[in-house]
Amino acid sequence: MKILDIARDRVSIRNYKSSIKPPLSDVLYCLETANESPSGLNCQPWYFIIISSKDVKVKIRRLCESKEKEFHNKISRYFKDWLDERGITWRKPFLEYAPYLIIVLGNIKCPYFVQSTWLSIGYLLLACEEKGLSTLTYTPPNTYELSEVLDVPKGFKIEAIIPVGFKSEDRNKEPRIPLREKIFIDKWGMHMNLEK
């Protein structure tokens, strides 16, 4: 299957079949792929904690939801409407019910650690989709408290939580702005004459 098709097929998923655990070997395949990505100075800032324990997932959910609740009380009307349309609230059940959560961390001493870590997340998402595993890139609002619960030492920052599993919902992909509006030739503003 072509990578473009895999990229097109991938949809962010918030509801997972909690009772069916994908093979751990598939999850490791995806992390192995992420581990191959390039990085500034080849520093390889990424680290991954695979959360499989129900207890830990419940703790993570509780911590995140309490901060999300504060956050949702403060956001603008526009943002709130956008979230409402998509059924996104302060509730994050996927943190408890996805069979696996992958906590992605970056070593803050590495040059361009944020950039490199997210590049590796790009690799990770495509590999998951190839294996038939659904994902979401959730950026937790309270990385400090989460780090305490997970024993993360100073110098490593939680960049994302990626739930991984089989989806229990059908969701349309968010529409993409057409490529012709996203690319220019030789300088900003010069649109291309795409022949097709």
Next chain:
Amino acid sequence: MKILDIARDRVSIRNYKSSIKPPLSDVLYCLETANESPSGLNCQPWYFIIISSKDVKVKIRRLCESKEKEFHNKISRYFKDWLDERGITWRKPFLEYAPYLIIVLGNIKCPYFVQSTWLSIGYLLLACEEKGLSTLTYTPPNTYELSEVLDVPKGFKIEAIIPVGFKSEDRNKEPRIPLREKIFIDKWGMHMNLEK
């Protein structure tokens, strides 16, 4: 071909065949793939300028090299040695000789624009490798001057320059830290008993 194999095969390349231009349709395929990546609030912060003009490439090279020269005069011994071992100097001939440069920009108003843009770069690199196109993720030191030359409006930040083309060198992949040292289970420090 499996995505893991594509990820493994990809090596950062600094020397390109300047006389052979890959089909533009292949470059567009890779950008189409990048355009499918997820983003914070689906804001799709990424924009791409494809540089094909020799004149513009020469200008970009000149601007970057002048800043690189200053930078290389200031860096630590350790860093200098690391670069020397790899033959990396202030000279950036790939900015002139790669058949295409892709300038990747992010809309700074989008939430998590850096993270989302680099995730899309992950998609882009894998698609290029799939098409047999070599790449490098070069982070230019002087995005302000470059933005002026390329007529980039305020509010959009140059995140990377990706040369794209056929390689004219064979280079070993930088070694990766084994995955078992990069992953933990349920909390930091808990290594997995990988069966194989």
